Ligand code: HEM
């Protein structure tokens with residue numbers, strides 16, 4: 158899509174009678190058809206903070222450069238294998254699904270940037286990993302834990318959309334990044350974020366999405382462009398495409414959940430077809446899509462988010478209800494676009510939850526061995542390795558602990574990210590994210606503290622209200638003034654708010670995002686009217702659970718009722734058939 162049309166979209170007339178979401182999110186808001194649509198810009202809570210007011214990454218208050226992102230990462234984020242006491246890896250992993258549904262910052266190659274100039278031996282082409290075509294200068298020796306690449310220039314790395322030619326903003330106005338996905342929770346990651354992609358992903362028969370049959374199971378279609386999508390040891394290894402998101406191969410557990418979503422769509426479409434044989438392909442597809450999206454929204458708001466941002470906090474902000482009826486809180490004045498401070502900083506805090514080791518479990522939940530995640534980044538061969546691998550890894554999601562929300566990060570992410578066996582250098586995901594947040598010109602930690610109702614810190618000691626002393630000392634070593642602290646860095650060090658897995662500032666940003674995502678979505682599953690569910694259908698949708706999804710789309714026979722939460726006496730393994738099931742007979746049309 159050409160950038161000019163993104164920046165000044167022509168008025169697009171909407172069909173208010175249309176019962177289903179568009180693929181690109183347009184016309185969700187009938188007054189503002191582009192709100193929340195794919196290929197529109199992110200929004201901000203506070204004005205951009207570019208050094209030149211336009212597009213250059215920020216500098217310190219006194220004009221000196223900010224500390225190197227890699228130096229910040231290795232100073233602030235040591236490693237420690239602290240596990241979360243309550244939640245499983247599945248909670249982290251569905252968090253990534255949710256993130257991907259809400260956005261992907263489009264990266265564009267600056268015209269003066271030649272790959273052959275930059276990809277010398279010490280650098281790495283990151284295409285398949287981040288979806289960008291840049292060479293990164295943050296590469297670190299894979300096993301040298303204390304190596305800090307001082308002297309490595311801190312890249313012209315993404316310049317995501319920092320050229321007017323590529324980003325939006327008139328001349329002399331600050332640049333804003335572009336979101337390649339719909340902002341809505343509409344599973345654009347499996348249905349595609351525009352009409353052409355949406356049609357391409359479908360069989361166009363019986364309401365089905367394209368899939369491939371192997372090992373007696375349905376799989377995501379294999380990629381026809383493996384060098385773009387994966388880094389494989391052998392070109393015959395699986396590498397997926399044919400889903401609505403280019404990041405599907407990024408890590409094995411992500412590919413698993415994408416596969417489960419695909420299977421669930423096709424499972425529901427099959428049932429609906431049997432219940433309503435007179436429905437055509439389009440009707441079956443759209444009704445199945447609506448059912449899966451409704452279940453997904455229920456699972457996100459009612460089952461997952463309370464664990465991350467606190468149940469009391471969600472109730473206080475009217476993000477969840479105890480009502481058995483409709484909620485009808487759609488507010489057409491709310492713009493559901495994704496907030497840049499949320500996507501490029503606050504929600505990335507949950508990278509702390511990633512466990513570098515993925516274990517496989519048999520049906521007795523006995524550990525059958527594990528893999529290092531860094532060996533399988535953009536290389537999902539482990540899913541189809543053996544007949545049971547997929548199921549064993551899925552049980553791992555439901556069994557293993559995620560890591561705790563704290564300042565510690567797995568070395569698999571900060572030193573070995575994106576490596577292949579034999580590689581001498583790896584990447585640092587956290588350094589990449591710090592650099593990315595600068596590239597997006599986010600306002601500083603101090604600015605967001607103030608926005609969120611904390612006092613501005615005039616000196617480092619003022620941070621004691623939410624940050625531990627030893628961490629303030631580290632900040633003082635790195636930054637010259639409290640006004641220089643990056644939002645991602647300061648926010649990541651805050652003490653957790655009781656009941657939540659984030660500190661105050663990030664909680665405020667993330668909560669604001671999920672208010673907009675809910676109230677700014679005319680099709681949110683708890684709304685009534687022609688586009689909503691009937692009340693009895695809504696009661697069925699509310700029975701959905703992540704555990705039942707795993708059961709219905711794998712060979713798993715027993716699971717705990719809530720597989721975001723570890724097995725315990727309150728959450729014991731039960732027979733899959735004993736879990737509540739969404740009764741599709743309620744969709745029978747007489
Ligand atoms: C194994 C798990 C994960 C891996 C390997 C991973 C890796 C990545 C990578 C490579 C990026 C792009 C970095 C850049 O170039 O800017 C990214 C972006 C992001 N990640 Fe993760 N991530 C994981 C899990 C999560 C989880 C659990 C969350 C939150 C619950 C999360 C939130 C985000 C967000 C919000 C973005 C920005 C998306 C956008 O472009 O709008 N990630 N992650």
Ligand SMILES: [Ca+2]
Nearest residue numbers: 258339341345
């Ligand atoms: Ca979406």
